[in-house]
Amino acid sequence: MGTVSAGRADHVSADDVRALRxxxxxxxxxxxxxxxxxxxxxxPLGEARLLFEIGDGTSLRDLRVRLGLDAGYVSRxxxxxQAQGLVRVRVHSGDSRLRVAELTDDGRAEVAEQNRRADGFAERLLGGLDAAQRGRLTAAVAVTERLLRLAGITVEVVDGASRDARACLAAYAADIDARFPEGFDPAALVRPAEVSGRTGAFVVAYEEGRPVGCGALRRLAAGVGEIRHVWVRPQGRRLGLARRMLVELERQAVARGYGTVRLDTHAVLTEAQAMYRSCGYTEIPRYDDNVYAAHWFEKRLHP
Incomplete structure (x- = not known):
């Protein structure tokens, strides 16, 4: 069986820090x-970026969360x-507590000009390279963006009955209901009490304050935990986030005294099967009566 270390992440070297800076x-x-x-x-860039982010209209709260800015700074x-006639603010039609920023006609014209200039700048910059070099640069930028997104995502243990936990499970159920040929009954989801406290855990991944994935751990038998519902929203996939949540669930299992974790998966979820195998899980005989499962896996853990 595979093993996992539940220790802290590798130390970040001073050379890595200097290179990024x-x-x-x-x-x-x-x-x-x-x-x-x-x-x-x-x-300045701050005002220009805010115009771009407002786009077709968004709440000031969403702007703060998305850009990671102080509420007072966004308000200023x-x-x-507004004073320049580029933005107007109104009360949200469905929630009087929210204020929504929208672009005026002059604001939309300025954003259009901003996009034209930004495209021109990027074209001039790329024009100094030949086609092969441009290909390498754009590929490297894509990898950089993916890794920076992953680095900025936090994975947190939350109460299984919390709003974010239940919202993630509802979205998970809807997603796999569309993917499974036989559909999916939400009654098969874990119960809050199973994934909270001493014997269980529920993790939620947050990107810019928004839940983008989840996973659950519950007790299966003495010394054995079961991992359930590891899921990532479509916009957060191909970042390595599911693997990161899996590692966190394994850490939570070790902290609760589980020396082994098991899980099952559906036949159509081939990407999940590949991930589990690459993470040290070994396929085993059926251990449960889950009607949606076609593959069962196990992994031995150690502190």
Whole structure:
């Protein structure tokens, strides 16, 4: 059987830190972040980015969460843009506690010009490379974005009855109901009490404050835990997030004294089967009566 160490993540080296900071300094200087006239327009990057993010309209709360900005700072930026006639703010039609920012006609025109200039800048920058070099650069950028997204996601243990836990499970059930030929009955989902406290755990992955994945651990037998419902929203897939949540669930299993974890999966979930095998899980005979399962796996753990 496979084994897992539930220790902390590898130490981040000083060389890694210096390399990331060096790239950050070069890139921010190269694209003009330090200039109060971003892309040659008469405004700093903060205001320009806020106009772009408002797009077709969004609440100020969503803007704060998405950009990771202080509420007071967002409010000041919005008021500045309002005074310039680029943004208007109204009360949300379905929730009087929320304020929604929208672009005016002048605001949409400025965003269109901003996009035109940004495209031109990127085209000029890429024009200094040949086709093969551009291919390598864009591929490297895609990998960088994927890894930076994964680095920015947090995986947290939450109460199994919490709003985020139940919302994730509802979305999981809807997703696999569409994927399973026979559909899926939500009654088969874990119960909150099973995945909370001393014997269980429920983890939620958060990207920019929004739940993007989940997984559950419950007691199966003495010294044996069972992992259930490891799931990632479509927009969070292909980042390595499911594997990261699996590792966290294994840590939670070790913390609860489980020396072994088991799990099952449906025949159509071939990507899940491949992930479990690559993470050290070994296929075993059926151990439960789950009508949706076609493959059963086990992994031995140690502190």
């Amino acid at each position: 060096r790239f950050n300094r070069y890139f921010t200087r190269r694209i003009g972040v330090l200039d109060d006239h971003y892309l040659g327009q008469d405004r 930026l919005v008021k500045t843009l």
